[in-house]
Amino acid sequence: MKKEDELIIRYLDQNLSEEEVQKLDQSLRENSVLRKKFYDQVNVGTALEEEFCSRLPEEKVISFKRKSSSVTLLAFAASFIIAVGIIGYSFSNTKESIATLASNENAAWESSLPTLEGSELRAGLMTLKSGVATIRFFIRC
């Protein structure tokens, strides 16, 4: 095994000195075979994450203001992102809960999903019409 190969795995483990990162950087730029090895290692890493990583909570606060006409689009965008986020997570598993509705502050929802504080959410669409809500997504490490 070459020294550069070891640098790849240690880089991915975030265990390189500044000098070693520079060495790896230069080698990657000059060596297409090493780059292919790097892509292989990273690709295996993404697969291993999907396989092994536990579910951890991540908090996302989504909010918007009212009144201004220009804010209407922002409000819609905010609700839209919620939909995207939830649908996005549906790729991993559509039957399990993917998030918790952690809090509602004067929140008015249009949603087929539960909107009570503390509700567990499955993949689906939620539209936040007004107020502030906190959705805690379950993500893998």
Place this chain on the structure above:
Amino acid sequence: LVCGELRKPFYTLTTLESEEEKNHRFLSLFTANESSIHAYVRRLVYRREDASDVMQKIAIILWKKFDQLQSDDDFRKWSFGVARFEVLAWRRDLAREKERLVLSTETIELMAEELDRNAEQLDLEKEAILQHCLGKLKKDQRSALQDMYDDESNTPALAQKFGKSITGFYQWIYRIRQRLAECAKQVADAT
């Protein structure tokens, strides 16, 4: 003036209708491509948390600039371009803050271009790893790989657990991962 008054309501109505259609179009395009965009970002951004942050920015930018998309057929190419730009912004911010050591902009740009060209093949290989190749690992090999994703583990402790020096442990892990990559290529090429 009269024409303007007549046109205005019509214009507003069509705008509202197209907004709704646009939302659905965006949703279906984004959800169809989200997995590939994420994988592309993840291959360039080596920490999962960073990749998650970059993905959020990409989703918002894609939505805000969706009107600039010329054709639905171009969504993937367009979204990868946005993703590449955001990865470089992430790299620039990290370098400025000197928070972590990362590869240079030139190297990331070079890799982004190559990964863009090979994204579909790599997606196939990733699926092959999950569906076929992981099952072929020996028990201790699988255990070592899994332990590396335990938040409370550290490499020196793992090396000791598996009876290896730190360098030996890294070399062992690298070889296991390389074998998974070779297995994935064989499976992907056969399908």
